[in-house]
Amino acid sequence: MNDLTGLYIHVPFCRRKCVYCDFYSVVGKDDIFDEYVKAVVRNIRIAGGKYDTVYFGGGTPSLLSGRQINDILSAADIAEGAEISAEINPDSADIQKLRDFREAGINRISIGIQSLDDSELSVLGRLHSSKQAADAIISAQKAGFDNISADLMLGLPYQRTETVMQNIGRLSELGVRHISAYMLKIESGTPLSQNRELISNIADEELSADMYLEAVSCLEKHGYEQYEISNFAKDGYECRHNLKYWRCEDYLGIGPSAHSCTGGRRFAVPKDIYGFINSEKQEAVITDDAPCGISERLMLALRLSEGFLLSQAGEYADRLKAVAVPMEKHGLLKISGGRIMLTPTGFLVSNEIICRLSEVLEEG
Numbered sequence: 001m002n003d004l005t006g007l008y009i010h011v012p013f014c015r016r017k018c019v020y021c022d023f024y025s026v027v028g029k030d031d032i033f034d035e036y037v038k039a040v041v042r043n044i045r046i047a048g049g050k051y052d053t054v055y056f057g058g059g060t061p062s063l064l065s066g067r068q069i070n071d072i073l074s075a076a077d078i079a080e081g082a083e084i085s086a087e088i089n090p091d092s093a094d095i096q097k098l099r100d101f102r103e104a105g106i107n108r109i110s111i112g113i114q115s116l117d118d119s120e121l122s123v124l125g126r127l128h129s130s131k132q133a134a135d136a137i138i139s140a141q142k143a144g145f146d147n148i149s150a151d152l153m154l155g156l157p158y159q160r161t162e163t164v165m166q167n168i169g170r171l172s173e174l175g176v177r178h179i180s181a182y183m184l185k186i187e188s189g190t191p192l193s194q195n196r197e198l199i200s201n202i203a204d205e206e207l208s209a210d211m212y213l214e215a216v217s218c219l220e221k222h223g224y225e226q227y228e229i230s231n232f233a234k235d236g237y238e239c240r241h242n243l244k245y246w247r248c249e250d251y252l253g254i255g256p257s258a259h260s261c262t263g264g265r266r267f268a269v270p271k272d273i274y275g276f277i278n279s280e281k282q283e284a285v286i287t288d289d290a291p292c293g294i295s296e297r298l299m300l301a302l303r304l305s306e307g308f309l310l311s312q313a314g315e316y317a318d319r320l321k322a323v324a325v326p327m328e329k330h331g332l333l334k335i336s337g338g339r340i341m342l343t344p345t346g347f348l349v350s351n352e353i354i355c356r357l358s359e360v361l362e363e364g
Contacts, residue, residue: 010255022187024257053241062088066100090128098143149178307341
């Protein structure tokens with residue numbers, strides 16, 4: 001493991017599953033929180049290492065107490081100046097909980113707002129109202145948080161572009177520093193995937209594209225710079241932990257369903273909360289014993305506005321550039337400073353662009 005690594009902790013608990021969510025989580029398991037925390041602490045100590053980013057994801061990390069967060073962080077060797085993030089939901093994070101998280105060491109909060117429109121929140125099955133969402137941001141600021149991120153979803157059933165613009169404007173007014181604005185994806189097996197009425201009222205491909213581009217433009221006008229397909233930040237507020245994923249840097253995942261990329265391999269923990277709790281050391285199933293090859297680096301780098309450094313392609317750099325030039329003429333990407341960088345329009349068809357560019361590497 002590298003001297004400085006990212007640490008991801010999956011908190012697999014929810015009050016209720018959202019209709020669109022396929023992340024691993026369990027409902028109504030409050031009685032095993034302490035046992036889960038002990039297992040996390042145990043695995044952190046076994047793993048060792050030093051961390052410059054920590055990210056509590058879920059599930060719903062804000063269901064844990066400040067004491068439990070503190071117990072977990074106290075077990076890790078965390079570098080000075082580390083970014084320590086926690087996802088929270090507005091319905092489970094009052095000002096006292098936020099103060100407890102701040103005291104425990106959390107210095108970045110990501111709030112699962114999704115929308116500031118009550119009708120859209122109802123469609124999504126969210127437990128909070130638009131007022132609770134706004135109040136959560138204000139409470140986080142009162143609790144001492146400056147680095148606050150908010151999630152927004154685009155392309156929801158019945159959603160209008162005007163509502164998306166209003167949501168962005170309101171988040172800007174509230175002083176949010178980072179916004180993740182991502183398109184709704186229908187995941188197989190979720191309640192949403194089986195609701196024909198809602199699916200029939202989801203924006204079509206053309207409207208979704210327009211909505212995304214309008215959102216990108218609106219975010220830019222409000223001072224949020226796009227640094228990844230779905231992520232926008234005020235200067236200096238990019239998520240350092242998530243950048244590790246896209247830059248193929250090492251990170252360790254702890255908890256059921258958590259993924260890792262360390263020691264020259266990628267592995268995952270089974271989706272089994274009781275198996276995780278009852279094992280002395282979490283099981284690690286290898287999913288890739290040679291990760292971060294040139295094709296994967298290309299794919300991940302093109303998710304970022306900074307793009308892919310052509311020199312990384314070695315002998316294939318000139319051929320890669322030759323394939324990219326026609327796409328540049330169509331406004332899908334830019335070639336500058338020895339890099340290939342997708343434009344917002346290019347991000348909309350990033351999978352196709354990446355496939356065409358990857359073929360150059362495969363041909364070699």
